[in-house]
Amino acid sequence: MSDSPQNKTSRRTFIASAMTFFVVFLIGISLSFAWQSQHKAIHKAQAEAIGHTYASQLRSVLDHNLSGIYSLAALIHEFGGFTRWFPQVAQSLHRIYPEVNHFALSPNGVVEQVYPLEGNEQALGFNQLTDIEQGTDAWMTLQQQKLLLSGPVNLVQGGQGLVARYPVTLEDRDGGAEQFWGFSNVVIRLEALLKTAQLEKLTEQGYAYKLDRVDLDTPVTIASSPMAELSEPIKVDMRLPGVRWQLTLAPEEGWLPAHLFIVNGIICFALAVVVARFVFMALRIKEQKELLTVLLTEQTEVAHASDSRLTSTLQAIPDPLLEIRSDGLVLNARMPNYEFDLNAFFSIGESYKKHLPQSVVEVFEHVFKEAKQSQTFNHRGALFSLETSNESLHWFEMSVVFQPLKWEQGKQGHFVVLLRDVTVRQESDTQLRIAATAFETQDGILISDQHNRIIRVNKAFQTLSGYSEAEVIGKTPAILQSGRHDNSFYEAMFEQLNRKGAWEGEVWNRRKDGDIYPEWLSISTVLDYKGQISHYVATFKDISERKASERQIRQLHYYDSLTRLANKTLMLEEMSYFIHESSMCQRQGVVLFIDLDHFKDVNDVWGHNIGDQLLQQVAARLTEATHKQDLVARFGGDEFLILLEPIDISRNENRAIYRASHVAEKIEHEFDRPLSINDVEYQVSASIGVAVFGEQCSEPLDVIKQAELAMYEAKALGRSRHCFYQSDMQERVLERVQLENDLRxxxxxxxxxxxxxxxxxxxxxxxxxxxxxxxxxxxxxxxxxxxxxxxxxxxxxxxxxxxxxxxxxxxxxxxxxxxxxxxxxxxxxxxxxxxxxxxxxxxxxxxxxxxxxxxxxxxxxxxxxxxxxxxxxxxxxxxxxxxxxxxxxxxxxxxxxxxxxxxxxxxxxxxxxxxxxxxxxxxxxxxxxxxxxxxxxxxxxxxxxxxxxxxxxxxxxxxxxxxxxxxxxxxxxxxxxxxxxxxxxxxxxxxxxx
Missing domain, CATH: 3.20.20.450 (EAL domain)
Structure with missing residues (x-):
């Protein structure tokens, strides 16, 4: 018995549905695999960004704490290896770099000075060049003449740490190559560094990590999370001075959940069943299509009218409009005159999930679920973001209406989705949040209106000034004025503000308690839509500590610690100013080179303590014998220099010589009186050399050398006298030096x-x-x-x-x-x-x-x-x-x-x-x-x-x-x-x- 036509149709429909099932299932599995790969790649990119962030933070902490080593090296070089300043400078640096365990100086590689000393006593005497563990790195630092980082190493005082060394060289007084002096060192304890870098927060974020030093033959692990094995880890290299570190991290539970593969398989199977069911139903419907042709024809005119009205309505809506079936299939996508091409994400006939990021898909799914469950079948206000091909980010707000099929009692239907571009609004909200956060910084902030009346201040302002916000609102910033700046100062400030829109500089202000302090002030203007000033924004910070540090460094750099006189550096700078920057036309300068006679015998007979006290009294007498405009300096040992104020010789060519002779004779008379220490009198004399220089002079050291030669001439003539430089003195000095060598x-x-x-x-x-x-x-x-x-x-x-x-x-x-x-x-x-x-x-x-x-x-x-x-x-x-x-x-x-x-x-x-x-x-x-x-x-x-x-x-x-x-x-x-x-x-x- 042959099959009826209806049975043959059912058989073909069944076969077509089965084939559709297998095809959709295979496609779903392929898409699922592709989605999982993309999801895994996204997770890896996020992990790599996190790794770079922590690596950058670790590198920044290290770079910040190692910067102090250059200050120490510069001071050693400047003072020619003299290091009595070290405790004070190291104390100042330690406040700036709290992560540093201690600073150290190691002349010739042996640690001689440490700050802070407490807890680091065992480091004293440590020979870096001969140590088994650190010797290789120390020699490499010396050979390469640059900053190198060693570690982790076992510190002699206990624990592990990082040692940074910077080689210091000093100039050879004979003009030869610079000589190695030693190292300036910074030691950072490993636990303090890791605590500041906060690597343990990776574990809180679900990552296992490991920090290794990889520039060695055998990598050394610096730190790691409890989970040592990392699956397909992300590796971030960090290049530090002389070493290379590597941070590796991976999720503790793997890049993708284990059950995700099973879930996706079930979803694909269910989707294939649904699609096959739809195909089956479509074919069955086709059989009855002919029966409906008449009815459809009758309804065509009604449908055309409805479509015309719907089209007009849709054209009036400027926002993108989507129709998505309850199974996720995009039925329609209307993008009227929209510059951001959403067609790349919503293709008609495809699932909306295919091209959207997972985070956006989750938003859609949540909204669709809420819209279905809502009694009014609509949902509004959900936000999501999409990134364009040119890497710009756009934000959208969703309005969703669910339209169920009446004959299926709301269980099936489709969603009408209206998307509104709210990028500008979102960026404005973000900027407002950023501005609010930035407003509460450690720097004081003051905002005033166009009449310079204060309208808002932050907490740092209240802390620094002592005024509460209620006390300053409505007043002008003049309440902070210290009185040290005149009206012309503020007039110039506002003139620049009006002209350039910004001003910054150092200002002295007064706190509420009357304390006057220095601050660094920056003022900017805010313009309205007409281009007129609407507000002033001022930020400031207290720079009292910085000013104190600058004064201390200047004192160490320019003044002798024993006599409190200017040192060689300041003398040379002042002479350079007179010679190169000041006009010496019709003016002459004078330098007096003073050397105490037989002062070495004083140290040998009475000791260096008495010698130092005598030098202090000599400095006082030299100061008394000169004017305030003259500069008295200790050149070294028992040698002193006096730079007389440049003298106008336009009316008398010998004025400079007369002044120099007068000062030299006055100094000689000062030394006629014995010096007294502990009621014991000491007779000290001095030989003085005088050199006169003018606009033809080019180098300060040449003038000082001339004065020194004249001083030696004074010694040769019997000491305790002064002598002016003459051109033939050089020859006599050379003759004397030759005679001294011959005598040896x-x-x-x-x-x-x-x-x-x-x-x-x-x-x-x-x-x-x-x-x-x-x-x-x-x-x-x-x-x-x-x-x-x-x-x-x-x-x-x-x-x-x-x-x-x-x-x-x-x-x-x-x-x-x-x-x-x-x-x-x-x-x-x-x-x-x-x-x-x-x-x-x-x-x-x-x-x-x-x-x-x-x-x-x-x-x-x-x-x-x-x-x-x-x-x-x-x-x-x-x-x-x-x-x-x-x-x-x-x-x-x-x-x-x-x-x-x-x-x-x-x-x-x-x-x-x-x-x-x-x-x-x-x-x-x-x-x-x-x-x-x-x-x-x-x-x-x-x-x-x-x-x-x-x-x-x-x-x-x-x-x-x-x-x-x-x-x-x-x-x-x-x-x-x-x-x-x-x-x-x-x-x-x-x-x-x-």
């Missing part, structure tokens, strides 16, 4: 020779001799002692030379000890003040006498009278000890030096030596006659032997012999000779007497 070589090359000059009694019998130092230069020949002895004393070369003379004399005495002819022969040796001031001088003499087994009673030490101007008690003690050894003491150049006789009777002196200046012309009845006679009488009354030097004529000898002078020495009796010649003459005279 003379000691090594045995170029020094001892001559001896006989000493005679009244019977012209040789009873002794004075050892005289001579220098036979290989090129210059014999160099005068008057030339090289002062150089030897200034350079302290007199110490090894004096020891050599003493040793040679004792060696001769030892050889004569067993010679009967030499019995009673006395050998005199000159001792300089520098040599005698040594603490171990007496022990040195004793050791040499014992070494050569020389008779102490045959050795006579000649001391200059000027030596008595120093510590008399120390001199008496040393002389007494020498006398106890048996050594004889002679006071040389008597009458030319220290004139006080109050100590002369206390000194254990055996012999007074009349200076040759008193012996000259003595036979002609000059004033020298009375002086010489008085010295002879004084010496005999004190029980001392008297010897006269410089006896040149027979008349002088006879005059002195008649006044009972004991011994005689001079060219008139015998010139200096070699020891071999003296011994030959001495023994010849002895045999003649026998």
């Amino acid at each position: 070589q003379a000691i090594v090359n045995d170029e020094l020779i001892l001559y001896v000059q006989p000493q005679w009694d009244s019977n012209k019998r040789m009873v002794g001799a004075e050892a005289l130092l001579r220098w036979r230069h290989p090129e210059r020949g014999m160099v005068s002692p008057a030339t090289f002895i002062p150089i030897a004393e200034e350079t302290r070369l007199i110490l090894p030379i004096g020891e050599w003379v003493l040793r040679t004399a004792c060696q001769w005495l030892s050889e004569w000890h067993h010679d009967a002819d030499m019995s009673g022969f006395i050998l005199s040796v000159n001792v300089s003040a520098v040599q005698f001031s040594q603490e171990d001088f007496v022990a040195q003499v004793q050791a040499i006498l014992e070494e050569y087994d020389a008779p102490a009673e045959a050795l006579q030490l000649e001391l200059t009278e000027s030596m008595l101007a120093h510590d008399q008690q120390d001199i008496i003690t040393k002389m007494s000890t020498l006398k106890a050894l048996g050594v004889l003491i002679s006071l040389d150049d008597f009458g030319t030096g220290y004139s006080s006789l109050s100590y002369l009777h206390r000194l254990p002196i055996d012999q007074l030596k009349i200076d040759q200046s008193f012996v000259a012309n003595i036979e002609q009845g000059s004033k020298n006659e009375s002086l010489a006679e008085s010295i002879i009488s004084l010496g005999h009354n004190l029980g001392m032997e008297v010897i006269a030097e410089g006896v040149e004529t027979e008349e002088q000898f006879e005059w002195l012999e008649k006044r009972s002078c004991d011994l005689f020495q001079g060219f008139g009796l015998a010139k200096p000779m070699l020891m071999s010649e003296l011994l030959e003459r001495y023994k010849h005279d002895m045999h003649s007497l026998k």
Whole structure:
């Protein structure tokens, strides 16, 4: 029995529905997979953005806390390695960078200074270059000469941290390459850094993370969440100074929920069933279509009329209109004259979910659900956003009406969706929220109207000014004025505001309690639609701490910490200003270079503490001797500079020279008065060099060098005086330097020779001799002692030379000890003040006498009278000890030096030596006659032997012999000779007497 036509139609309808089911199911599965991939990509993009945010925050915290290391390095470099400023500066920096555990300075790689010291004591003495863990990084920092970050490392004081080092180099004073000084260091504890970076909040957001250092052969984990295994993690690289870190993160529960695949499969299956059902129903309906053709024809005219009215209504609506079936299929999409192409998201005949982001789909689903459940079948006010192809964001407000099919009692139907573009409104709301948040910042904010009456202030304003909002509303900002600025200041401010629309600068204002403080003020104008000023907006911050820090840094940078005078840096800047920025036409400047004479001896004898106090008193006297417009500076050690105010020489060319001479003489008079410390007086003198400069000068250091050369000339002329710079001084200084170098070589090359000059009694019998130092230069020949002895004393070369003379004399005495002819022969040796001031001088003499087994009673030490101007008690003690050894003491150049006789009777002196200046012309009845006679009488009354030097004529000898002078020495009796010649003459005279 064959099938009827109706059965054949049902079979074809069933087959078509089944095929539709499989096709829709496969398409749904494919779309589901594509949607899941897109959703996963979105989650990864969000995770990557979060990772970059935390990485940026971590990098920012590190960069901020490492910036202080450059300030330390700059100050070390500026002060030439001087670091006494470190605790104060580090304390200021620690307040700015609280995450820093401590700052440290490590000259030559060894940590010597740490701030704060509490808790970090074990870091002191830590050698960064030799440490097993940190040595490699420290050497790499030194080689690369840039900031490098080490860590995490185990800190010597406990715990783990990051160590940042910056190599510091100093200029070579000889002009060579810069020399490595050490490191400036910043140490950040790892736990403090991670706490500030707030990586643990990733866990609160559902992410597992791990922070590694990946520039090493084996990556080192710095921090991680409890969940160590990360599935398909996002990796964010961070490049820090010398290292590379990597932050990896992934959701703890995976990128997609596990059940999502099952749910999507069920949805696809259900959707395929629904579509197949629709196909089945459509085919069944087609069978009955013919039956309805007549009815449809009759209703066509009615439908056309309705469509015409509906079309007119829709054309009057400017917003996009959608018709979406309850199963999500877009039935109609009308976009009248809309510049934002929504057709890309809503395609007729496709599900609205296909092209919309998941977040928007969720909004649609929620609205559709609410519209179905609502009694009025409508819903309004839902918001969602879509991003255009040019990455601009648009916001839409939805109005939805659900139209159910009457024959299905509201369970089926379609949604009419009206979309309104509210982007402008949403952006306005956002800007208002941002503005409200920004208004409550740490900076004070004041808003006034066009009449400058205050209409609003924030909480920071109330905190900084002390005024409440109620106290200032309706008033003008003049209530904050401190009185330090005149009307012209505010007039200029408002003139710039009206012209440019903004003003900023430093202003002094007054708080409610009367406290005056500095603030940084920024004012902007707000214009209305007519372009007229409607409001003023002022923001300000208290900069009191910054101003205090600036003053402290300036004090450290420009002033000497001991004397409170200007330092070398400020002096050079002031001179540069005069030379390069000020017009020196018809004006001259003057620089005085002041060096204290023999100040090193002061430190050696009385100690550096007394020396520092003397320098402070010297600074005070130099300030008293100058005008307020003059600049007094400590150049270094015991050297000072004075820059006189530039002088107009248009009427008199010598005005600058006169002023310089007057100031120099005034300074010399200041030093005539002794300095007093703890009721003890100290006599200090100074040598002054003067250099005059004008518009032809180009460099400050050249002028200072000229003044220094003039100072050396003043020292060469006898010290305690001033001298003006002359062009030939450079040559003399070079000559002196060359002579000093040659003298050093003379000691090594045995170029020094001892001559001896006989000493005679009244019977012209040789009873002794004075050892005289001579220098036979290989090129210059014999160099005068008057030339090289002062150089030897200034350079302290007199110490090894004096020891050599003493040793040679004792060696001769030892050889004569067993010679009967030499019995009673006395050998005199000159001792300089520098040599005698040594603490171990007496022990040195004793050791040499014992070494050569020389008779102490045959050795006579000649001391200059000027030596008595120093510590008399120390001199008496040393002389007494020498006398106890048996050594004889002679006071040389008597009458030319220290004139006080109050100590002369206390000194254990055996012999007074009349200076040759008193012996000259003595036979002609000059004033020298009375002086010489008085010295002879004084010496005999004190029980001392008297010897006269410089006896040149027979008349002088006879005059002195008649006044009972004991011994005689001079060219008139015998010139200096070699020891071999003296011994030959001495023994010849002895045999003649026998």
